[in-house]
Amino acid sequence: MNRKPIGIFDSGLGGLSVLKKIQQQLPGEDIVYLGDTARVPYGTRSKKTIERFSIQCARFLVDKGVKCIVIACNTSSSNALEIIKKQTSLPIFDVVNSSIEALKELKSVKNIGVIGTSATVNSHIHRKLINFRKFKIVFEIPCPLFVPLVENGEIESKITDLVAHKYLSKKRDKVQAVIMACTHFPIIKKSIKKALGEKVTLIDPAEKLSLSLKEYLLKNNFESDRNNGKLTFYVTDISSTFKDTASVFLGKHSQLKIRKTSLDN
């Protein structure tokens, strides 16, 4: 297991923020990342289509011989985790369950909110996973414009502030914590806080996911014995705006060696 790579997939490039955290925690691990950039976004699609696309992503990683699968996309985690579990015996780490784990560690939090894509919010997955004696979900709000805003670089932007205000300002000071159930949302957390109130704790599952993954590998002696892991980066499309979108998640000067692949033919 030790020399096998970790597999990560996302609907597009949002999962790069999860990749970054995993690389920080586990610098010696080889990683295969797959972003389905030919069909991104998943968050506006039906459960059936999200399941079909996500299964194709998971199969691609299984074929690459990964030792575990990280679902870095909240839409896939919410809608396709169960069906992927039926298709593989590999351990799976997903951003939705990680956000619940992160929530549990917070102190003096009772009322929580969930924000995500339409498909994530409509799955009501967080309602199914939380402990109702401990937490109360006060709102679940789809924020569909946040993804295109982030992908188009509208960060610390008046436009994003206005959209966040429209979606969230009625819930200002109504909860102690909010799960950011979309990889794009941490990028615009300043706008989200302006709308929800500065006191709210915003939960980004990436940190917790990387810690759980590290714990699992160490516990089972599955961790890499090298110092520097190799990243193999696959996408299903490379558009003219690819670099700009990647730099939103990785910073301006990051270099990625990209390989193009196809999932649907």
Place this chain on the structure above:
Amino acid sequence: MNRKPIGIFDSGLGGLSVLKKIQQQLPGEDIVYLGDTARVPYGTRSKKTIERFSIQCARFLVDKGVKCIVIACNTSSSNALEIIKKQTSLPIFDVVNSSIEALKELKSVKNIGVIGTSATVNSHIHRKLINFRKFKIVFEIPCPLFVPLVENGEIESKITDLVAHKYLSKKRDKVQAVIMACTHFPIIKKSIKKALGEKVTLIDPAEKLSLSLKEYLLKNNFESDRNNGKLTFYVTDISSTFKDTASVFLGKHSQLKIRKTSLDN
């Protein structure tokens, strides 16, 4: 030919505005519409991927026995018209060439602008098609946020005004006409005019396309001999927000009988 349907395809539901114009001009024609809602939008993808998806759409219509193909998507028209022409001998009507035809009919217009998706603008197709002695393209501007704004119902909205201002206000009063090279843009023409100046003529190719199509059918005696044509409406995905998006283009109380199909497996 007379009883064969007209085939229309679009990356999603934006082409419904083109469908509407064709139904107005040719109420007796049977129509097969295909919207690739599982993979919309095309405007953020590479030319190669747009070609691949568009060929699949065109083939689907050919298999349905259509008498001609309408490409209602500017991104497909800009990037995939040539490759589709190589694959079928059916006559093709597309929104980009129709916009050039509409432009030719305008009087006292010299300086023009083009706005569209990233993939449409990056194709520079309008530069290749216009008569340089008659017209001068002063700007070509991608407006990538307009599509998600329209799809999320941000019509006559402060947010859309602000985005339009950001994209276009530097070009205010710089041209006499602007080609709206995306089916979504006519829906927010008020915001576009606020940014570009009230005097600008905004060109929507849908009207011209429907007239050219009618002319072609009459000239060749290919028109339907019935009074009421039948619409068969295919999409590749039906998400929870489908109805809302369709109503943006067709109005609140429209009813569509939808059939789901798949292009990629």
